Amino acid sequence: MPRVTSNNSDDEAQLYCEKSEWQDITPIPQYDGINPIAPIFYTPEYKDATEYFRAIVKADEVSERVLQLTYDIISMNPAHYSAWQYRYRTLVALKHPLDVELELMDAFAIKFLKTYQVWHHRRLLLTALRSSAPSPLSIASKELAFIIRALSTDTKNYHTWSYRQWLLAFFDDEELWEGELPYVERLLETDVRNNSAWHHRYFVVWGRVRAEGEIDVGDVLKREIAYTKDQIALAPNNPSAWNYLRGILEHTKTPFNSLRTFVELYSTQTAPGEEDIVDLDNPKPGPGAQLPCAPALEFLADIHEEMGGEQTKKAIEIWKSLGNEYDTMRKKYWEFRVKEALSV
Amino acid sequence: MAAVEREWKPTPTDGVSTPTSLLQASTEDILKAKYLSVNLNAAAASPSSSSPPFEPPLNKNAHLQYLLRNLRQGFPAHYISQSASQPWLIFWTLQGFCVLGVGLDGQTKKQTVETLLAMQHPNGGFGGGPGQAAHLLPTYAAVCALAIAGQPGAGGGWDQIDRAKIYDFFMSLKQPDGSFLVAHDAEVDVRGIYCLLAVATLLNILTPELVAGTPEFIASCQTYEGGFGNASFPGWALRGSVIDPGIARPPLGEAHGGYTFCGTASWVFLQPYLATVYSLPSQVKPVINVKSLLRWCVQMQGISIELGGFKGRTNKLVDGCYSWWVGGCVGLVEGLMGSGSGSKVDEHADETKADQDGEWDDVDDSLSNRRALQEYVLYAGQHPAGGLIDKPPKSADAYHTLYCLSGLSAAQHRVLPSAQRRATLEAAWKDDPSSEHNALRKEAFLSALSWVEDEGTAKFVGGPSNRVNATHPLFNLTVTHSEGIMGYFYKQTIPSRYAKKAA
Numbered sequence A: 001m002p003r004v005t006s007n008n009s010d011d012e013a014q015l016y017c018e019k020s021e022w023q024d025i026t027p028i029p030q031y032d033g034i035n036p037i038a039p040i041f042y043t044p045e046y047k048d049a050t051e052y053f054r055a056i057v058k059a060d061e062v063s064e065r066v067l068q069l070t071y072d073i074i075s076m077n078p079a080h081y082s083a084w085q086y087r088y089r090t091l092v093a094l095k096h097p098l099d100v101e102l103e104l105m106d107a108f109a110i111k112f113l114k115t116y117q118v119w120h121h122r123r124l125l126l127t128a129l130r131s132s133a134p135s136p137l138s139i140a141s142k143e144l145a146f147i148i149r150a151l152s153t154d155t156k157n158y159h160t161w162s163y164r165q166w167l168l169a170f171f172d173d174e175e176l177w178e179g180e181l182p183y184v185e186r187l188l189e190t191d192v193r194n195n196s197a198w199h200h201r202y203f204v205v206w207g208r209v210r211a212e213g214e215i216d217v218g219d220v221l222k223r224e225i226a227y228t229k230d231q232i233a234l235a236p237n238n239p240s241a242w243n244y245l246r247g248i249l250e251h252t253k254t255p256f257n258s259l260r261t262f263v264e265l266y267s268t269q270t271a272p273g274e275e276d277i278v279d280l281d282n283p284k285p286g287p288g289a290q291l292p293c294a295p296a297l298e299f300l301a302d303i304h305e306e307m308g309g310e311q312t313k314k315a316i317e318i319w320k321s322l323g324n325e326y327d328t329m330r331k332k333y334w335e336f337r338v339k340e341a342l343s344v
Numbered sequence B: 001m002a003a004v005e006r007e008w009k010p011t012p013t014d015g016v017s018t019p020t021s022l023l024q025a026s027t028e029d030i031l032k033a034k035y036l037s038v039n040l041n042a043a044a045a046s047p048s049s050s051s052p053p054f055e056p057p058l059n060k061n062a063h064l065q066y067l068l069r070n071l072r073q074g075f076p077a078h079y080i081s082q083s084a085s086q087p088w089l090i091f092w093t094l095q096g097f098c099v100l101g102v103g104l105d106g107q108t109k110k111q112t113v114e115t116l117l118a119m120q121h122p123n124g125g126f127g128g129g130p131g132q133a134a135h136l137l138p139t140y141a142a143v144c145a146l147a148i149a150g151q152p153g154a155g156g157g158w159d160q161i162d163r164a165k166i167y168d169f170f171m172s173l174k175q176p177d178g179s180f181l182v183a184h185d186a187e188v189d190v191r192g193i194y195c196l197l198a199v200a201t202l203l204n205i206l207t208p209e210l211v212a213g214t215p216e217f218i219a220s221c222q223t224y225e226g227g228f229g230n231a232s233f234p235g236w237a238l239r240g241s242v243i244d245p246g247i248a249r250p251p252l253g254e255a256h257g258g259y260t261f262c263g264t265a266s267w268v269f270l271q272p273y274l275a276t277v278y279s280l281p282s283q284v285k286p287v288i289n290v291k292s293l294l295r296w297c298v299q300m301q302g303i304s305i306e307l308g309g310f311k312g313r314t315n316k317l318v319d320g321c322y323s324w325w326v327g328g329c330v331g332l333v334e335g336l337m338g339s340g341s342g343s344k345v346d347e348h349a350d351e352t353k354a355d356q357d358g359e360w361d362d363v364d365d366s367l368s369n370r371r372a373l374q375e376y377v378l379y380a381g382q383h384p385a386g387g388l389i390d391k392p393p394k395s396a397d398a399y400h401t402l403y404c405l406s407g408l409s410a411a412q413h414r415v416l417p418s419a420q421r422r423a424t425l426e427a428a429w430k431d432d433p434s435s436e437h438n439a440l441r442k443e444a445f446l447s448a449l450s451w452v453e454d455e456g457t458a459k460f461v462g463g464p465s466n467r468v469n470a471t472h473p474l475f476n477l478t479v480t481h482s483e484g485i486m487g488y489f490y491k492q493t494i495p496s497r498y499a500k501k502a503a
């Protein structure tokens, strides 16, 4: 077992070139005989450790001490993919317990959340553990809990989300999937604008491949439309929710026109009055809603375009209003939409 | 000097604050304050009221000094985090010079070539530094840097690239779903595939075998939003080592600017393969949704108070580097939609000319707001001490310096596929008798090099003194450097782009 937990002993502070147990290795400098362009000014510790690493790689050494060396290097530079790669191969070759490695890397993953390699290393470990561990599902479920911890410090971390999606699909067990929608909903309750959570919702609901007949797509679609409408009602100017809505309609080949009544509530200047009948299918904009909102106008124009014929004119009117008033940054794009519609 | 009237309406929050909207609002405050302070400083420096509306200068000198310092003196210790990306540090710096229109002296070129060759792996490809494992990303950066600094002959760099071994390295990374690992034991990622395709195209090592299944993989990474995620999950569709095309491969990760650029550029790079290999009517050609891709790209452009910069994801913040990844991607999408010059009759040629020194006029068909994007880079992207940035008050780094400059370039110039240029290149094409893949490689060569600047459509916020060089939308090299290295490896003599015009 490599000793890696303490970081303030005298031994830790020692350079590799000062350690007696490394005397058999001749360090290899990075640039031999050339004067490199655009060099990095390394700290003595980094320079020292990587010189020993190059020597280890050259000698193809497989040993416990490689684990210590690679750990030190990735602590100084978690993006050193070669050190990760070498570490993983060494773990496998030494038949090192991979669940121990996984745990060792927990603090590391939180600290270096934004690094690819941190998450990829876990993915390699989980891949190996699925076929070797006595109860792989419990490891996967523990891992999902760990990812929640990691995401709680950065709710939009790209690699962490991508890894979570891979993990769910790779283990593909109902027991793992079933916690996902409640988790997404908790996140969206905190921040309805978290696009990573919306994407995750899409992955869980629509990306997951299921056996024929396992779910009723019509029911799921109904549930998802209702949920998304509620989120739009809460904060209408939220492109994440609108994109999700468009996405699920396109995925299920449902006409945009089926949401016309709802969309019209958001594409007019004033919210409907209190006296209106409560329509549960079409929740009204909240009191602070800033209307009309551009995503609703765009949606309504798409409905008109979809209907075609005379309605194309209405679509064109809306695109012009987007370009001239409600979404002027994208004027060129809205003009393009007009031109395209006219050329049909 | 009066500042231009500007719309300062914040992003609507509908009275509902969340972490996203709070961060957005504080960023908008910063950007607005930056805009106003730049204008105030300009007014103080030149208090004449009759001058035209102020547009900030590109501080070329300061940025050149920044690049020069990095190149000559090197990078401070916090760049240890980039020590597995050394070819990138070199590429970002050299291409920064190219965009700013500065050439390299012979000694610098020689030193650059030596440094890069020290990172070539004995088994093919380039690593992030000497003694590091080969990896697709540094391989792209090294080959592009060699396109800039190298030449044929002993010590020139080009003949020392082991192309056969790079090809073997690429093949060793190939996965059953048509994707590639970025390195052995590493992840699959759309960025890696972009890098592989760019290198294979530049070095003339494309084969049908190399990219079989890759278009389908790229298509599977497009998300419901229209942009691309970083990979897709093949497990459900895999039957042993064969993909069942009837089963979905859902994208992992949401639509993201970097992956969208790489996915779109990959898609463009794969067109020659699709055109030459998927010629039978029985073959189902993979497709991407170009319409939703375009929509996603333009939706990433921030509003007026965000100074028109681009975001990398829905509901995230604008950042200078997405000027290139997303701003530049709009140009790729325009190319895919066939809006290149020569694909239509230019009946307004005279108008274009007449408008040249007049006010900004939208004679071109570009689909993003090029003026606003230039403003973002000029107002928010420049560090006062030189170098370019994500947004104030961040410090400059090598990465943002290049991608802000390249994004500015993409907003100034329109570089699009030209049917005319393609015909000229085709007329001059000579088959290589030693190559087995002439049809594919000819098509790759013609497609890549038919992207040329659409004459007369360049626009410079801040005037012509802010002009930077055009850069190839696929490689992020100048067209000259792209032609140089491709001409060499495809053994073609490339007709000049500046050949006599009809009187």
Ligand SMILES: [Zn+2]
Pocket (backbone or CB within 6 Å): B319, B320, B321, B322, B390, B400
């Ligand atoms: Zn950035």
